[in-house]
Amino acid sequence: MKLQPDQSDAQTITGYGPGWVGVGSGAGAEKITHNVVLGSRGERFAWAGSYEELGPEHFAQLAALKVEVVIFGSGPRIRFPRPAWIAPLAQARIGIETMDTAAACRTYNILAQEGREVAVALLLDQPS
Template sequence: MKLQPDRSDAQTISGYGPGWVAVGTEKITHNVVIASSGERIRWAEGYDALGPADFEVLANLQVEVVIFGSGARLRFPRPAWLAPLAEKRIGIETMDTAAACRTYNILAQEGREVAVALLLAPAP
């Protein structure tokens, strides 16, 4: 699906599909964290490999909210994984990756300090 953001200084997602996400013209095919401030971080090997250290990375971004895109289906993070975010009073919302991409763009275009952590489901 192609996304057309409004004009914004924030880094936004321009498209996504099975196993990939695009930022501008760059196609990313690995799990990734994208922050409205411009940071991009290779992230987590997959849902089954997630742990508190992966969410510590998110807590260090100094954002208001993190959108967690859990892949093709909705899977919630374990409460213990979220401790680093809770300690810094950073909100987290969980949704499938497609919805996470759309929600991130809306918040980033509003000027919010937001990051999206995406698990990219491989193409079938």
């Protein structure tokens, strides 16, 4: 699916599909094919190997971003993080919302375009 965001200074997701997410537009467009964290202030880094490999240390990386809310895109279906995993976010008083990766991409764009300090952590499960 292709997304056409309104003009915004925030890093935006411009498309997504099985195993990939598009970031930016024009000459700066990039297709990312690994699990990734994106932030509305321009943060971008590779994240976690798979859902089964997640642990508190992965969510501590998100807490260190000091955003208002983290959106966790858990892949093609909703898989909730264990309470122990998200403890670093709770301690930092950062909200977390879990949804499938497609919904996470759309929600991130909306919040980022509103000027919110938000990060999205995306699990990009590779198609079989």
